[in-house]
Amino acid sequence: MCGIVGYVGQRDATEVLLGGLARLEYRGYDSAGIAVQSERGFAVRKRSGPLPRLVSALAEDPARGTLGIGHTRWATHGAPSDTNAHPHSSEDGQVAIIHNGIIENYLGLRSELESAGHRFASETDSEVLVHLIEDAYRGDLVQAVRGALGRVRGAYALVVAHAAHRSIVAARTVSPLVLGVGAGEMFLASDVPALLPYTRQIVFLHDGDIAEIGESGYAVWALAGAPLQRSAVTVDWTSEAAERGGYPTFMLKEIYEQPAALLNTLGGRLHDESGEVVLELSTDPGRIDRIQIVACGTAYHAGLVGKYQIEQLARIPVEVEVASEYRYREPVVDPRTLVIAISQSGETIDTLEALRQARRGGAQLLAIVNAKGSSITREVGDVLYIHAGPEIGVASTKAYTAQLAAVLLLALWLGRSRGVLDAARGAEVLAELRRLPLLIEQVLQPERVQAVREVATRFASSRNYLFLGRGINAPSALEGALKLKEISYIHAEAYPAGEIKHGPIALVDSELPVFVVATAARLLDKTRSNIQEVAARRGQVIALLSDGDTLGVPVAAELRVPKTAELVSPLVNAIPLQLLAYYSAEALGRDADKPRNLAKSVTVE
Ligand code: F6R
Numbered sequence: 024m025c026g027i028v029g030y031v032g033q034r035d036a037t038e039v040l041l042g043g044l045a046r047l048e049y050r051g052y053d054s055a056g057i058a059v060q061s062e063r064g065f066a067v068r069k070r071s072g073p074l075p076r077l078v079s080a081l082a083e084d085p086a087r088g089t090l091g092i093g094h095t096r097w098a099t100h101g102a103p104s105d106t107n108a109h110p111h112s113s114e115d116g117q118v119a120i121i122h123n124g125i126i127e128n129y130l131g132l133r134s135e136l137e138s139a140g141h142r143f144a145s146e147t148d149s150e151v152l153v154h155l156i157e158d159a160y161r162g163d164l165v166q167a168v169r170g171a172l173g174r175v176r177g178a179y180a181l182v183v184a185h186a187a188h189r190s191i192v193a194a195r196t197v198s199p200l201v202l203g204v205g206a207g208e209m210f211l212a213s214d215v216p217a218l219l220p221y222t223r224q225i226v227f228l229h230d231g232d233i234a235e236i237g238e239s240g241y242a243v244w245a246l247a248g249a250p251l252q253r254s255a256v257t258v259d260w261t262s263e264a265a266e267r268g269g270y271p272t273f274m275l276k277e278i279y280e281q282p283a284a285l286l287n288t289l290g291g292r293l294h295d296e297s298g299e300v301v302l303e304l305s306t307d308p309g310r311i312d313r314i315q316i317v318a319c320g321t322a323y324h325a326g327l328v329g330k331y332q333i334e335q336l337a338r339i340p341v342e343v344e345v346a347s348e349y350r351y352r353e354p355v356v357d358p359r360t361l362v363i364a365i366s367q368s369g370e371t372i373d374t375l376e377a378l379r380q381a382r383r384g385g386a387q388l389l390a391i392v393n394a395k396g397s398s399i400t401r402e403v404g405d406v407l408y409i410h411a412g413p414e415i416g417v418a419s420t421k422a423y424t425a426q427l428a429a430v431l432l433l434a435l436w437l438g439r440s441r442g443v444l445d446a447a448r449g450a451e452v453l454a455e456l457r458r459l460p461l462l463i464e465q466v467l468q469p470e471r472v473q474a475v476r477e478v479a480t481r482f483a484s485s486r487n488y489l490f491l492g493r494g495i496n497a498p499s500a501l502e503g504a505l506k507l508k509e510i511s512y513i514h515a516e517a518y519p520a521g522e523i524k525h526g527p528i529a530l531v532d533s534e535l536p537v538f539v540v541a542t543a544a545r546l547l548d549k550t551r552s553n554i555q556e557v558a559a560r561r562g563q564v565i566a567l568l569s570d571g572d573t574l575g576v577p578v579a580a581e582l583r584v585p586k587t588a589e590l591v592s593p594l595v596n597a598i599p600l601q602l603l604a605y606y607s608a609e610a611l612g613r614d615a616d617k618p619r620n621l622a623k624s625v626t627v628e
Pocket of ligand 1: 319321322368369370371418509
């Protein structure tokens with residue numbers, strides 16, 4: 024939802040900004056723009072469309088300087104166009120701003136400013152900010168930004184530069200913003216990967232913070248004025264981890280990174296001698312009567328799998344709910360309810376607000392998150408990091424399997440701590456978890472990947488797909504359908520296999536590919552009957568089976584994964600589903616890293 028970069032130091036600001044924007048393009052690619060401080064104000068260059076259009080514009084008309092701000096946009100108010108692109112400048116050209124978020128009261132402010140004589144250049148909500156700052160400016164930029172923000176309602180990561188100041192002022196509420204500390208230089212960005220080539224010393228700004236960066240360092244205050252201590256932490260992500268590393272897309276790279284990501288998720292948490300899971304959590308497992316999981320999209324599907332894992336291993340009732348729904352009703356929680364948020368970015372606003380809603384009801388809070396220091400991690404008592412490394416591809420892949428592994432760890436920990444999971448059963452699941460990275464390596468062997476690619480290519484011209492699964496793999500079907508929709512734009516539906524005869528089977532004809540996750544051995548007989556029902560209506564069944572299992576029903580295609588325990592099977596099955604979506608998109612010439620209308624990290628409602 025818009026990417027933001029800022030720089031002040033001795034380097035060529037344009038180069039730093041363009042590099043940072045390239046690493047943030049997953050946050051939006053409707054337009055890109057920069058403003059670089061020059062002797063006569065700002066050189067502003069902006070173009071609709073993806074970043075290379077801005078790069079060409081700069082090749083023709085360079086912008087040179089050592090202080091600048093840059094933005095890549097995911098459009099909310101106002102169509103993607105050159106004029107709606109950020110940065111926005113004040114009428115006197117002295118102030119330049121970039122903004123991520125939504126100013127909810129912008130219409131009222133705009134008409135008020137227009138009545139006072141301000142002329143607006145764009146249709147965006149963001150532009151009111153630059154006019155407000157221009158009005159409030161009396162020589163102190165921090166004070167002017169503070170004054171302007173006092174008038175707005177909504178979400179923002181706001182970055183402001185003034186021609187008369189060799190510093191940049193930034194503020195955030197809801198939308199993310201981090202500072203990067205260098206030697207004689209400072210950076211800022213919406214997300215850590217943008218800064219990794221320059222520094223790993225990161226300051227995570229909190230909601231309501233306002234900061235000023237200059238060559239000699241930074242200062243942070245509360246919006247009301249009190250100075251704050253915000254220290255830098257060293258992040259352990261490497262710059263290479265955020266680059267494509269030779270793969271054609273981040274998504275494919277991240278699919279192949281799953282064995283390593285899972286090693287990180289599990290690392291140090293499986294205790295060999297005792298066969299226990301070690302999690303550094305302060306939650307008291309004995310004080311939980313029920314669990315509610317809140318999340319969005321793929322993370323929600325991880326929650327659905329988690330319900331099976333936790334209920335089976337820890338015998339605690341679990342409800343799973345889409346965060347955007349949860350927050351607008353009156354969920355019943357009490358101090359013995361544990362509400363778990365699952366989020367890769369830790370910035371998804373619906374998930375964050377769902378947590379706040381749960382806290383108001385007195386619930387205990389725990390978050391399963393990838394991005395260190397993100398907003399959600401600061402809202403909760405306990406964080407279980409998944410340690411999957413930066414995920415750049417808009418479609419979540421390695422974060423999903425790492426979330427599944429993390430929830431399984433949690434289920435084992437809860438089960439053992441509450442005394443409902445005996446050591447032998449615990450050890451069995453643990454042993455399977457330990458094999459996981461190896462199993463995923465096997466699923467990614469070239470022959471298996473090639474088999475999925477052939478199926479994807481064969482059915483890429485289909486207008487629709489149906490995904491079916493049972494039990495713990497019913498959510499796998501949902502996730503397969505979501506992945507396919509979002510990056511190939513092929514319409515897909517997903518159902519628990521047993522449900523099709525209650526309606527969806529009417530969709531089946533000889534044109535329809537029906538992908539059936541049929542690996543859960545315990546339910547294979549039942550799933551076989553569902554496959555027969557589809558095959559009898561000439562549906563094109565693509566069956567995902569475990570090695571060694573026989574289906575005994577003629578189908579259009581069979582794909583195979585190594586056999587594993589049922590509780591672990593959604594992790595293994597996720598890989599062919601991701602690859603199916605990826606290669607369908609490839610066959611249709613879609614850009615898997617930049618699916619239309621989508622952005623990573625959804626910080627607007
Ligand atoms: C789909 C996808 C999204 C996210 C969702 C939640 O591939 O990536 O559905 O899972 O937007 O995002 P996080 O996990 O960052 O809260």
